[in-house]
Amino acid sequence: MAEAQDVIDRPQENRTNPAGRHRRPGKLGTLLSKFAVVRDIAFVSFGKYGQYLITIVTLPLTARLLGAEGVGLLAIGMSAYFIGSLLVDLGITTFLAAMMNAQNVNQLRGNYLAVRGTILTTMAVALGISVAFDAHMHVHMIVLGLFAGGLSSSGEDWVLLGQGRFGIDVIYQSIGRIAYLGLLIVLLPRFPNASVAMSCLIISALIPVGLTWRRTLTDFGLPSRPKDIRAMLRLAGPVLSSRLLITSYGQGAATIYSGALSAASLGLYSASDRLIRALQSLLDAIGFGLLPRLARDQDESRFWRRSVEALCACVIVAFVAALVLWVIAPYIIPLIFGHEFDAAASIMRVQAFILPFTALTSFVTTAILPVRQDTKGVLIGAIIGFAFSIVAICVALMNRSVWSLVWGTFTCEVAVAAWYLLRLRILYSRELTRRKWADYVTGYLNLQGEHR
Known part of the structure; x- marks a missing residue:
């Protein structure tokens, strides 16, 4: 399709002059380029992660209508939502977006549709069984959340991400979020x-x-008829495993801990966690917004310099946000949730300082490692975090305290962030060594040619 070719190539236009040489951007070009980065990050923030902003608007409504126990049940469902989203999209949307081109886009779409459709159908059957047999409320909320998350990940927004068409995606996502807000306002009070x-x-x-x-x-x-789905599953295997492990101590923690903690305790944790994750989502968008640009620079020496600069900026912003949250926690919790949730303020003061670590982890796993196709590093990081979370879950089973969840999550995030810093150093050193050897071999061959 000529139109498809045009759509794929559109982000690449005007990158070189007619002579084929890269033009040095002037001051105006540099400013426009920086503005484009900020624009794309803003689009991703309000699009892909817009549910968090809607959540902030609806938090006072849900907290006052459902109470601590109801909010805890909703937290179980929402954490299962993230797990279901991962199970359906396989955690490889950024990988597929980075490798997409005009030649393989329809085949990728066909393979992805076959895999996602099968998983989503299985979730729908499980939900039907849960309703038919009147399962325990915790189990029902988990299955309902899994299906909701899976359904939300069955769209084609990954194609728009690969094209760099963030504006269209933000419009679509915003329409859905506004519809959710309207439904909630109309139905939940009744x-x-x-x-x-x-x-x-x-x-x-x-x-x-x-x-x-x-x-x-x-x-x-x-989409094309599915072919060689095993290749996609091989790519998804380590990525999905690592993302599920990460979710177990992050956004999916309420589901994992639902067997050890009461719904009321999870409600207090959720009051803090919702606000923390809302800010985290905005920081996550930096990685998604920079992904197409870093992917285009992956074979250039400036890749690592740009990556480190963006990473440092992201972590600094996250640290400032953490300080602000620590200060306002005792005031914002009663304001949003009511005095029934006052105990959540001390939880938020601890959770706030996971933001610099989650920002680092998110940027590395969404913007750097996908470009370098480093699925092994992602998997090792997830295993490290999961190992720490197992200890925290065991402690929670013994003392039934929500603080086991709070400190367990904090420890996991610190350990994982430390690993990714080490991983970046390993990858950079490896590529530097490879480049030096390549230069040495090239110089040696040129010298031999001159002697002849």
């Missing part, structure tokens, strides 16, 4: 139940999923 809140999320997820599919069907036509 039916104050955590399941109703999750059902609103499921209904609203259909909108961006449908719109992204409509866009890609217009641009590229139907």
Whole structure:
């Protein structure tokens, strides 16, 4: 398709002059380039992670209607939402976006559709069984959250990410988030139940999923018939495993700890966690926004310099945000949730300082390692974090205290961030050594040619 070729190539336009040489950007070009980076980060922030901003708006409503126990049940469902999202998208959206081109886009779409459709159907069957047999409320919320997350990840926004078309994606995602807000305001006061809140999320997820599919069907036509799905599964294996392990001590912690802690305790934790994750989502968007640019520079010497500069900026912003949260925690918790959640303020003061570590981890795993195709490093980091979380879960089973979850999550994030710093050093040293040997061999061969 000529139109598909045009869509793929559009972000690459005007990168070289007619002579094929890269032009040195002037001051105006540099300013425009920096503005484009900020613009893309803002688009991703309000698009892919917009549910957090809607969550902040709806937090007072849900907290006062559901209470601590109801918020805890909703936290179980929302944490299962992230697990379900990972299970369906396999954790490889950024990898697929980085490798996508006009020749393979439809084949990637076809393979991805086959895998995601199978997993989502399985989740739907599990949800039906849960409803039919009146499962325990914790189990029901987990299955409902899994399906909601899986459905939200069945769209084609990864194609838009690969094209750098963040503006279109943000519009689609925003429409869905606004629909969720409207449904919640209308239905939750009449039916104050955590399941109703999750059902609103499921209904609203259909909108961006449908719109992204409509866009890609217009641009590229139907996906190709699935072929060589094993290659995609081999790519997804270590990535999905690592992301699931990461989720177990991060956004999916409430689901994992639901067997050790009461819904009321999880509600207090959720009051802090929702606000922390909302800020974290904005920091995550930096990596997604820079992914296309770093992917284009992956074979250039400036890649590592740009990556480190962006990483440092991201961590500094996260640290400032953590300090602000520490100061305002005793005031913002009662303001948003009510005095029933006052105990969550001390939890937030600890959780706030995971932001610099999660910002580092997120940037490395979304913007650097996907470009370098380093699935091994992601897997090792996840195993390290999961090992720490196992200890925290064992402690929680013994003392039934929410602080086991709080400090366990903090320790995991610190350990994982330390590993990724080490991993970046290893990758940089390896590539530097390879480049030196290549220069040495090239120089030696040139010298031999001169002697002849």
